[in-house]
Amino acid sequence: GEDVEQSLFLSVREGDSSVINCTYTDSSSTYLYWYKQEPGAGLQLLTYIFSNMDMKQDQRLTVLLNKKDKHLSLRIADTQTGDSAIYFCAEPLGVNRDDKIIFGKGTRLHILP
Amino acid sequence: DAGVTQSPTHLIKTRGQQVTLRCSPISGHKSVSWYQQVLGQGPQFIFQYYEKEERGRGNFPDRFSARQFPNYSSELNVNALLLGDSALYLCASSTNRDRMNTEAFFGQGTRLTVV
Numbered sequence: 001g002e003d004v005e006q007s008l009f010l011s012v013r014e015g016d017s018s019v020i021n022c023t024y025t026d027s028s029s030t031y032l033y034w035y036k037q038e039p040g041a042g043l044q045l046l047t048y049i050f051s052n053m054d055m056k057q058d059q060r061l062t063v064l065l066n067k068k069d070k071h072l073s074l075r076i077a078d079t080q081t082g083d084s085a086i087y088f089c090a091e092p093l094g095v096n097r098d099d100k101i102i103f104g105k106g107t108r109l110h111i112l113p
Numbered sequence: 114d115a116g117v118t119q120s121p122t123h124l125i126k127t128r129g130q131q132v133t134l135r136c137s138p139i140s141g142h143k144s145v146s147w148y149q150q151v152l153g154q155g156p157q158f159i160f161q162y163y164e165k166e167e168r169g170r171g172n173f174p175d176r177f178s179a180r181q182f183p184n185y186s187s188e189l190n191v192n193a194l195l196l197g198d199s200a201l202y203l204c205a206s207s208t209n210r211d212r213m214n215t216e217a218f219f220g221q222g223t224r225l226t227v228v
Contacts, residue, residue, distance in 0.1 A: 004155075040221075042222055043156065043203065043205075043219040045217075098161075098205070098215050099161070099169065100158045100161065100169050101148075103157070105153070105154055106154075106155050
């Protein structure tokens with residue numbers, strides 16, 4: 001089946017690291033995505049990882065992939081108030097990156113002062 | 114360069130009515146996809162069009178239909194609106210469906226409220 005699961009809420013103090021977790025069911029996906037959605041804004045592709053990678057680092061973002069457990073995580077270092085948003089784990093169900101994309105319900109990240 | 118543009122940004126419709134939502138892709142993009150995002154949920158795939166042909170369809174009733182025009186813009190139509198159709202409708206465009214490096218870029222969405 002097609003399903004992506006993630007926790008709904010996360011509160012983190014400014015300056016700490018945020019870790020958002022996700023599990024997915026379709027192991028044939030070539031890519032796995034993290035999208036960011038801010039209030040009143042569209043979806044922004046934050047980062048993605050190829051399914052043959054274990055880790056990808058991009059400035060403050062670190063993506064970890066455990067294919068055996070079908071577990072994906074996003075770590076945001078030195079969390080800032082501008083990181084407050086909803087983060088969606090997602091996977092395309094096809095060969096192409098823009099194919100039918102299955103999204104999780106989203107994790108709302110709240111930054112504490 | 115303009116991103117994906119959707120119109121209108123907001124609209125209110127009555128149950129049973131019909132609605133048409135519009136999407137203009139990024140210049141040069143030939144593929145358009147539609148997603149429905151109900152409040153508190155993640156986006157759900159509705160349709161994908163490439164070169165005016167339907168290339169994918171999600172689990173939505175026949176009340177939902179779409180088309181893509183020669184200029185690659187697209188319309189999403191929903192007939193016999195239900196209260197449950199209230200959602201943010203997102204359009205995404207991408208360059209070439211046959212390339213593995215193509216990325217989907219999303220518009221700001223149309224907020225549809227059915228009363």
